[in-house]
Amino acid sequence: MLDFTGRVAIVxxxxxxxxRQYALDLGRRGARVVVDDVATAVDGTAGGENPADAVAAEIRAAGGEAVAEHSSVADPAGGEAIVDRALTEFGRLDILVNNAGIARTNEFGxxxxxxxxxxxRVHLLGAFHLLLPAWKRFQAQGEGVVVNTTSAVGMFGQRRSSVYAAGKMGVVGxxxxxxxxxxxHGIRVNAxxxxxxSRMAGEVYGRLDPKLDPAFVSAVVLALAHPSSTVTGEVVSAGGGRMSRLFSAAAPGFFTPGLDDETAAAHLGEVCAEESVAAVPGCAMDEIDLIRACYPDLADYRMAPR
Structure with missing residues (x-):
């Protein structure tokens, strides 16, 4: 069992x-936890009792340390308040898990x-609202860990999810x-x-649902958050006992130094059907370097990250 003694986490x-699973597991392993949630339905509309209090109480009942926070990630003041709560209650912040989300699905029309x-405001701006104040703290102390939340829906697309997918792909960038x-600055950031x-997933997974215990995902989140990890800049898919790296890749493509519109039209279909991988760019300049590599006279001029 990974040890988080002395660490302070916001979930x-x-x-x-x-x-809830992340917060409970971090608390069981010694982390002091700020349990943040608001009283809303799955679609983000207000209603019901705030569940953060019960989760924080469950952590304390098991011998851990936790406080409930009821600020919304959907506005900058809420993000500031959540980070301030960690600093006020526990004196530091080591781990930020941006997990809050809502579900509003519809055909784009x-x-x-x-x-x-x-x-x-929740999925993408909500991450910014926490990260902006947390980042300053992480820089000042020379360390910190962020686990953002994205989705295969953002990486690969899914009908009825245009807005959700846009936000989740923004999280990847x-x-x-x-x-x-x-x-x-000693700060690691993964997604x-x-x-x-889950409540949000509803009946999406059908017969697979019994295999998808949230504890499987939590195991990967804790591995990413633990100070022993050196992984950063990655998107990790996790579920049902499986974990894998998700990434964007570049295919070999088509090149001619005299590319014009007719040539582009003639080859575009085959280019867009290509599935072999030429490179997994580490940044935008790595992808641009694939163009440079087509020119023999630029063999000694590799594009550098900026």
């Missing part, structure tokens, strides 16, 4: 499902702008950039793409 959306704003910038039975 957002920790009142139900995956977030039925999407309302209110749905766009509500979803992005954010994760990659922060991992690069954070390395010199988890979870597959688990």
């Amino acid at each position: 957002t959306g920790a009142g139900h499902g995956l977030g 039925g999407v309302r702008y209110d749905d766009v704003l509500a979803s992005l 954010l994760t990659r950039v922060l991992a690069s910038e954070g390395a010199e 988890i793409a979870p597959v688990a039975r």
Whole structure:
């Protein structure tokens, strides 16, 4: 069992499902936990009792340390309040798990702008609202760990999920950039793409559902969050006992120094059907370097990360 004694963790959306599992598991392993959640339904509308109190109480009953926080990740003030709570109660912050989410699915023709704003405020802007104040703390102390939450829906697409997918793919880009910038400050940033039975998933997984214990995902989140890990900048899929790396790749493509519109049209179909992998770029400049590599006179001029 991994030991988190002395570490302080924030888990957002920790009142139900995956977030609850993360908070309980961190608490059992010695972390002091800020359990953040708000009293809302799955779609983000207000209603019911706040579940954060019960989760924090469960951690304390098992001998751990935890406090409940009821601020929303959907606005900057809420993000500041959550980070401030960790510093006020426990004097430090080591781990940030951005887990909060809502579900508003619809064919794109039925999407309302209110749905766009509500979803992005939680999934993408919500990460920023926590990260901006937490990042300053991590830089000052020379270490910190972030586990963001993305989804296969963002990486690969899914009908009725345009807004959700846009936010979750935004999280991937954010994760990659922060991992690069954070390395010199001792900050690691990764993203988890979870597959688990939960209130939000509902009946999506059908007969697979009994295999998708949230504990399987939590095991990977804890591995990413533990100080023994050196992994950063990755998207890890986790569910049902399986974990794997998700990544964007570049195919070999088609090259001619005289590319024009007719040539592009003639070869575009085959280029877009290509599934072999030429490279897994570590950053945007790595992908651009594949163009440079087509020119023999630039063999000594590799594109460098910026």
